[in-house]
Amino acid sequence: MSDLPQESLLSHLIELRNRLVKTLAVFAIAFCIAIYFSEHLYEILTQPLMKFLPGGLISTGITSPFVVLMKIAALVAFVVTLPHTLFQIWAFIAPGLYAHEKKLLLPFIVSATILFLVGMCFAYFFVFGMVFKFIASILPPNMRWTPDSGTYFEFILNMFFMFGLTFEVPVAVVLMAKIGVVKIKQLKEARPYIIVGSFVIAAIVTPPDVASQLMLAIPLWLLFEAGVLAAQILVKPKSN
Template sequence: MSNPENTQTLLAHLLELRTRLVRGSVVYLLAFILCFTVSEQLYNLIAAPLTSVLPGQKLITVGIASPFMVQVKIAATVALLISLPHTLYQIWAFVAPGLYTHEKRFVLPLVVSSTLLFLAGMAFAYFFVFGVVFKFIASVVPASMQWLPDSAEYLDFVLGMFLAFGVTFEVPIAVVVLTHMGIVSVAKLRECRPYVVVGAFVIAAVVTPPDVVSQCLLAIPLWLLFEAGLLVSAWWKPGISSSDPNTSLTEHER
């Protein structure tokens, strides 16, 4: 027979989760509506790195509904980024009561730094990588060929590159988490440096277009971010483990 107190506690958690989900959905919907009203300006901003190197300075579209769907996809993506801080706060507010004090001190900086690093990766791709890659591609187009990029294909390419560079910039976080949790030591990661460098170029070859320039622009930051993660891990010593019976936390520290 189930315990009434456990049932009430579970029900309270489910109601709290529903509240957090509703709040997050409402904020995202409002952000989407706002972004869709300026979707044309957002499209021009996203297309700028490519249109700046195109002779006609315009992208083409071949689908009947493509002009609308492209703007919807752009508005949905930008709305997700705008509402991301609020979404992360809702997640934090839901899980924070069940965390220990030392876990809160570790998780909160982790969430903030990972968000900022992901946005930094997107900014690096937009302001630096796109310009270099598109200029290189435009320079190798034969004189007898007309280069007419499709807007929907370009948007998929941009979103893929944003995701690739955003995840790449999370490497320091992954290194810090692995060392902080004691899964692997900093010394062991340093020993694996040659394999990391090779792996960085392999990953870049898979997720980037088939040209050397874009591969290097992803692989080199990936390696440098790995080195940055090692430096941070060496500076930030692993905290006290709650599983250690000699250093267990009391109930009032929750």
């Protein structure tokens, strides 16, 4: 009988290893494919800036061109394989869950993935243009604006991450209400603090122009409201 817990732990570790191997294998395949198209992907990711910087980016480091292309390939591989990665996480966790918990987890993973990708698209198609337009508009006449490619891609990766997380707010709100961490009444009462906090966060993580800050603060607030509305619909109050 004493060997059963050890056997159970060993089987879980083997299962975890197999899931990790599958995840890394799929990521590696996507990474290799992305490397092949890395130059084209570079053009796509720099397109929002090229409207205001026709001269192109510079690269000051000896290995910077290689590092930048590797980062681009890794980003694309991560995004493309995200559904598979989350599926592997779900498949590992699901056997230990009750039926009602499985019903909650799968929609959570799907919605979290979709919203994260929507947040990245929002940053690429709307936010980047506003940021670069603002920077180009404040340049003195005798100043040349020649961003480094490494700095540029570090900036857009941070923005992708921030806006991806921002669009996860409705999922987080519904999940907290569903598992009972907060009540819907408490969420409504926290609305003034959420509004102020949205603008504070936007002022910290975005460039110092009003348009960029509004494009993060307002969606953050509206997504919170969407989460509260969804929680009212999806979360049934517990009867005493």
